[in-house]
Amino acid sequence: MDFAYSEKVEALRARLLAFMDEHVYPNEATYEAQQAAMTDRWQPVPIVDALKPKAREAGLWNLFLPHSDRGAGLTNAEYAPLAEIMGRVHWSSEVFNCSAPDTGNMETIDRYGTEAQKRDWLEPLLEGKIRSAFSMTEPAVASSDATNIETRIVRDGDHYVINGRKWWTSGAGDPRCKIFIVMGKTDPENPDKHRQQSMILVPRDTPGVQIKRMLPVFGFDDAPKGHAEVVYENVRVPASNILLGEGRGFEIAQGRLGPGRIHHCMRAIGMAERALEMTCRRALDRRPFGKPLADQGVMVERIAKMRILIEQSRLLVLHAAWKMDEVGNKAARADIAAIKVAVPEMACQVVDMAIQAHGAAGVTEDFGLAFMFKYARTLRIVDGPDEVHRHQLGRLELQKYKPPRAT
Known part of the structure; x- marks a missing residue:
């Protein structure tokens, strides 16, 4: 490319x-x-x-x-x-x-x-007139394996009835949020576990949609958007609200999460660039022990490391984005998995070094670094934890070396 x-x-x-x-x-x-x-x-x-x-x-x-x-x-x-x-x-x-x-x-x-x-x-x-939320993760099951999701979406005549408990429903706290996309099971007995799930549109004001609490992240409430724990109790919506059809939830998730991971990773790279910028200015300005931090060998080495980490991540994400455009999300799944692991790890390291360069000021919110670290660390879990993506990537790599099956 x-x-x-x-x-x-x-x-x-x-x-x-x-x-x-x-x-x-x-x-x-x-x-x-x-x-x-x-x-x-x-x-x-x-x-x-x-x-x-x-x-x-x-x-x-x-x-x-x-x-x-x-x-x-x-x-x-x-x-x-x-x-x-x-x-x-x-x-x-x-x-x-x-x-x-x-x-x-x-x-x-x-x-x-x-x-x-x-x-x-x-x-x-x-038009920006309303906002939305995505409701997938559940507290009662290991949602890193989405086949575990227990929320039920049951057909009842011209409607579906939804029952379940979700959390980390991002965007639900915003008063402009008017629509949820909810993932649940329409066919839990299907032998193909990836055809059990569906996604459905649920208007926020539908009776039975209950926001139980907003979840803080390392002490930040992320207002005004936030992340909610939501209970769906006999929530009835028209059958026409189903997306793409029953059993297509995983297909939709893969189409949705691929571009989303590019967005998350590139935003994290922009954040890391800002942290590096702040570190360089701090190093040139602060004078412990009679000389600028920038004259300390350890600081120069850290700044060099930050630059290398950011450049590596940027090139990896741009290559993944290019591959998605060229061959599609499914064929680029190894590249998507790689960036989802590499970029949050990079951001955590870069922001951590920026915090260290700022000393006690780094852990306040005066410079915004505490918020950055919260975001970077959370990104290692958002859209699937590191372990899931490493496992997928490792299996895809091993597949290249397996002998072909005899016909």
Whole structure:
């Protein structure tokens, strides 16, 4: 592959970088101040909504959706460097209507939804009028193996009835969240365990949908989006809300999670770049023992290591994105598994070194490094833990060396 960005991507990068310089970085303190002053942390932060019309006017809206005429018409490889730029500030993706879980949910409905589902839910999501949540993980089972999921989706005439308990339903805390995508079992006795599951659209205000609590992550509540524990008790929705058809849940998940992992990883790379930047400025500015930190050999070595780790990860993700575009998500599954392990590990190391360079200040929220570390560490579990991806990658590697079966 050619790692050089096309003229189209370079032009978008330039516009996005200029927007960040003019509107996002100068308002980081505004965001923190506004959120701190809010009596209800679960309401939208005003500065984010104020910047959204500016992003639309700048043509920086819905940049994801690879191979779809509803987005900017970018491939995974073309969108990846833009996601990296947005990842430099944890809330900036929403300004461009490119934040999780909405991106994954919009891609899911765009690829697998009916025209009616697109009209009712995709269009308002693309307009930024509503937000959404993804409800898959369950507290009672080991959800790293999604075949364990126990939530039931039972056909009853022209409706489905849903019963189950989920948690880590990302996005559910936002008052603008109007639609959940829920994964559960429609055919638990199917001998093919990957045909037991389905995904279904559940409007947030449907009777029986109960948010039990919002789950903190290392002490951060991630308001106003958050991650909820949700109970579905005799939740009845029209049969037309099923996505793609019964038994297609795993197929949808694979289509959804591939691009999502590119987005997560590139945002993490952008965050790591910001941490490296902060480390370099800190090293040049601070003078322990009579000379700058930058004159200490250990600091120079760490900065070099941070640069190497980031560059390795970026190239690995860009290659995975290119391969997805060229041969599809299934054929690129080894590459996707590799980045899902490598990038969060890199981000954890880079942010940890940045914290060390900042000393006691690094563990406060004055520099945002504690939030970065929370995000990096959580990413080792999000969309499947490291162990699952390593296992898949190792099996695929071993498969290359197995002798062919006799016919």
